Amino acid sequence: MAKQFKPETLCVQAGWSPKKGEPRVLPIYQSTTFKYDTSEQMARLFDLEDSGYFYTRLQNPTNDAVAAKIAALEGGVGAMLTSSGQAANFYAVFNICQAGDHFVCSSAIYGGTFNLFNVTMKKLGIDVTFVNPDDSEEEIAKAFRPNTKALFGETISNPALEVLDIEKFARIAHSHGVPLIVDNTFPTPINCRPFEWGADIVVHSTTKYMDGHATSVGGAIVDSGNFDWDAHAEKFPGLCTPDESYHGLTYTKAFGKMAYITKATAQLMRDLGSIQSPMNAFLLNLGLETLHLRMPQHCKNAQRVAEYLQKNDKVAWVNYCGLPGNKYYELAQKYMPNGSCGVISFGLKGGREVAIRFMDHLKLVAIVTHVADARTCVLHPASHTHRQLTDEQLIEAGVRPDLIRFSVGIENAEDIIADIEQALNA
Numbered sequence: 001m002a003k004q005f006k007p008e009t010l011c012v013q014a015g016w017s018p019k020k021g022e023p024r025v026l027p028i029y030q031s032t033t034f035k036y037d038t039s040e041q042m043a044r045l046f047d048l049e050d051s052g053y054f055y056t057r058l059q060n061p062t063n064d065a066v067a068a069k070i071a072a073l074e075g076g077v078g079a080m081l082t083s084s085g086q087a088a089n090f091y092a093v094f095n096i097c098q099a100g101d102h103f104v105c106s107s108a109i110y111g112g113t114f115n116l117f118n119v120t121m122k123k124l125g126i127d128v129t130f131v132n133p134d135d136s137e138e139e140i141a142k143a144f145r146p147n148t149k150a151l152f153g154e155t156i157s158n159p160a161l162e163v164l165d166i167e168k169f170a171r172i173a174h175s176h177g178v179p180l181i182v183d184n185t186f187p188t189p190i191n192c193r194p195f196e197w198g199a200d201i202v203v204h205s206t207t208k209y210m211d212g213h214a215t216s217v218g219g220a221i222v223d224s225g226n227f228d229w230d231a232h233a234e235k236f237p238g239l240c241t242p243d244e245s246y247h248g249l250t251y252t253k254a255f256g257k258m259a260y261i262t263k264a265t266a267q268l269m270r271d272l273g274s275i276q277s278p279m280n281a282f283l284l285n286l287g288l289e290t291l292h293l294r295m296p297q298h299c300k301n302a303q304r305v306a307e308y309l310q311k312n313d314k315v316a317w318v319n320y321c322g323l324p325g326n327k328y329y330e331l332a333q334k335y336m337p338n339g340s341c342g343v344i345s346f347g348l349k350g351g352r353e354v355a356i357r358f359m360d361h362l363k364l365v366a367i368v369t370h371v372a373d374a375r376t377c378v379l380h381p382a383s384h385t386h387r388q389l390t391d392e393q394l395i396e397a398g399v400r401p402d403l404i405r406f407s408v409g410i411e412n413a414e415d416i417i418a419d420i421e422q423a424l425n426a
């Protein structure tokens, strides 16, 4: 299905193709376990000699149908759903890094991912070096070591909204014999497909636009199947040498292009859990059915709100890569010619106090921690997610004290702008 249909068709139909008499709509397989007729049949599943379902901690048919849809949208060979975006990012790296290993990461990433990489994974013995993604290839290459196993970046970073030069990052990763992992949460595959620019693994917080209705926390890992693990076998023993926990099976030999994603399911999900619930996968699938309709509306509305703010003399600055003159405008045009995402950031003259007053006067737009769903919402990192930091520490972390993160929904743009205007004038 992946090859012959366009994204709009994949959003609606990929992943679930019912046969005669089966439900038209993807069912929720609300079952922990699956039945077999003989002991031998079950044994073969445990040895990965047959594929099939046995326990929902590893695989579930509802999840697999939704994962197949996401894989088709990204143009990958396989995907796995996780219980959150955090779990997806952790598994994506942990699948190829172990204690003593190292990876390189763009500094323009989501705060939760930064903590995971900079604090928690270091406790597991996996080291990370953060690089400025706008630096030259030569500068970024200096961060690589003999034990470096991956390069990581975000297509559009949350909340700084910096756009990643995916081709540049792919060149750097591949010249060091490691895969490029890209978090593609904000643009979604409707606006950008990182595999087409050389990325090897894509991760998502499906909690955001993919679900799109703020009902379900979830994540996904997608494998392009393109990285040649065996060509760098000494770096990736987990994929290229026998797995003792599966009677000496070698993933690259047994599963070819599906080696990475099969290991993530068979080994990491088995041992660490964090599967998405079938109910959440079902809701995610409903969101995906309209992703191609919602993303253009988010982008169109965000562009109008950004242009309105830019013209308003109460506004000190606006950051949106769709605005000509923005530092990332050209990169956004290259990688996301049809639009980037609905999230913008801006500051008001008068700084922190004025920002708080503005937000408290919004009526249609709600103050919530979330971003990227159908309803317009707003957050002031200095007062909320980053409130323990001083103004100096905020600036060091790349978050200006007056920064307002504004996630533009799919309502009517004039209603959103009217709410902003009345709050600015209040």
Ligand SMILES: *Cc1c(COP(=O)(O)O)cnc(C)c1O
Pocket: 084, 085, 086, 087, 089, 110, 112, 113, 154, 157, 158, 183, 185, 186, 204, 205, 206, 207, 208, 217, 218, 219
């Ligand atoms: C929200 C987010 C995450 C974390 O996802 P959760 O689903 O909240 O665990 C990771 N990356 C990006 C870019 C995000 O916006």
